[in-house]
Amino acid sequence: MTTTANKRHRDAKDPHWIEWATGMISALVVASTIGWVAYEAWTYADMQPELSIAITERRQTEGGYRVAFDIANKATATAAAVTVRGEILDGGNIVEDADVTFDYVPAESKSSGPILFSQDPGAREVRVRAVGFIEP
Template sequence: MTTTANKRHREVKEPHWIEWATGMISALVVVATIALVAYEAWTYADMQPEFSIAITERRQTEGGYRIAFDIANKATATAAAVTVRGEILDGSKIVEDADVTFDYVPAESKSSGAILFSQDPGVREIRVRAVGFIEP
């Protein structure tokens, strides 16, 4: 640390405690950052996209029926052009089906969408599933 006396600079023999504290905190932040990056690099597993879909809402609209859903990608890889198909089932027979395509579903995240049907699903089973994607 420099002090001024009569327009002359001279060094103090021992640095102030704040300088030591700032240096130690900075060093800890740098070491923690390096450790975190090393841990992520060491444990990173390149996985293919893995989707799970949950229906969040069923609602009648002007043009038909809207089935809203969330699609989650649990993997560490992003998927592009993800096609999701919704089907209204009466027993094992498909009454109506519709597709929607997401531009992308990022890795370890969730997106939302909806499928529009012309028929009332009523109490019939609705199946919503991902049927395809491409690697970006």
């Protein structure tokens, strides 16, 4: 703490307890941040994108039928230009297929989107899967 006497500034001999507390908390935050970054760097595993898809909704729209889905990337690497193919199957035969492309699916996150079909999937099997991506 600084005091002023006769137009001169002087530091007090003992700093105020708030200065000590602030310094200790700041040092703890800096040390914790350095430790966390070091841990992440040490345990980081470079993985290929790992994509999984879950259908969330089927419904009729004005121009056809919509099958909505979530695509999740569980890996630590981002996938770009992810192509997802949807197929309506009847007895093992493909009745209709459609593709949609995501610009990217970030690492350890998920995205959502629909595939639009002209035919009613009804009670038929609908298969939605990722068929390709590039590494950005």
